[in-house]
């Protein structure tokens with residue numbers, strides 16, 4: 394089912410599609426792309442004249458350059474009419490079910506996360522024009538006994554969650570579709586994005602943001618894991634900048650494995666509490682509760698806490714300078 398504008402409304406100029414365009418990173422990414430443009434097929438940075446936000450959730454925009462299309466990406470037919478024509482199109486594929494809901498709803502997670510990507514590849518394959526695809530993968534592709542410290546490009550992917558399995562399959566699909574020449578794909582292996590604004594979501598990692606966001610807003614937050622639990626994280630601004638930078642890289646700069654780890658910060662929960670204290674004082678830390686949740690601890694300790702991101706750094710992708718700076722940015726304390 395598609396609601397919104399159909400292809401007849403296609404505007405002239407560079408076209409960009411963001412799936413999951415009504416989500417957290419999708420909305421931020423849309424703002425960055427509208428402001429700065431993207432490297433186009435000529436290798437030059439170009440303004441984006443037609444930005445299409447596709448999501449199962451309806452959206453609207455005041456901007457003439459932005460179209461919002463309501464579509465369920467697990468419905469392959471929906472994609473054919475969105476990705477069509479002979480022009481270059483860049484797709485940021487962010488639509489996904491997140492970790493906790495994927496664990497509970499296996500069939501829907503496979504249909505959305507794997508089926509949605511297969512549908513996108515089929516749509517790209519069936520058109521004349523070139524497609525550049527940036528797929529949002531995750532640190533969750535790693536886990537279990539094969540996990541090394543730190544995980545690196547040669548670490549075997551044995552994800553310990555349905556969500557991680559769908560992302561690992563996604564990386565394989567992107568590699569193969571690129572090898573086949575159906576599209577020019579890149580998989581951004583995203584660390585956990587902290588601090589996510591808004592309300593808690595269904596991701597097992599949600600508390601990593603909540604433990605800053607809620608206390609700095611005068612609200613309580615439960616920390617369901619012990620202080621020595623580590624996480625690889627990235628700030629929201631750096632995450633969206635890195636997605637753009639990965640898109641803009643020349644095709645040949647990325648090897649046959651199209652997955653690139655985004656540069657991250659390795660921090661422990663105890664260090665996060667110290668950062669909260671530095672920004673919000675002891676009164677902010679007093680708003681944290683520490684009731685252990687074994688289910689959440691099992692999921693997050695199944696992810697790597699250390700990350701060899703040298704490939705991403707060598708490719709020039711942006712990196713956060715420190716956790717404190719990320720939290721300052723969230724709290725609006727960054728000096729301009």
Ligand SMILES: NC(=O)c1ccc[n+]([C@@H]2O[C@H](COP(=O)([O-])OP(=O)(O)OC[C@H]3O[C@@H](n4cnc5c(N)ncnc54)[C@H](O)[C@@H]3O)[C@@H](O)[C@H]2O)c1
Pocket residue numbers: 412413414415416417418419447448449450464465466467486487488489490491505509529530531532583584585586587
């Ligand atoms: N935020 C993080 O910490 C993080 C970390 C690693 C990877 N990622 C990945 O980055 C991407 C974006 O993450 P986010 O934090 O913005 O997530 P989000 O949940 O805020 O956004 C995802 C969007 O996808 C949409 N969506 C879900 N199912 C859909 C379907 N069947 N058809 C169309 N749209 C659908 C949702 O409505 C939502 O707006 C996701 O692929 C996620 O797996 C995020």
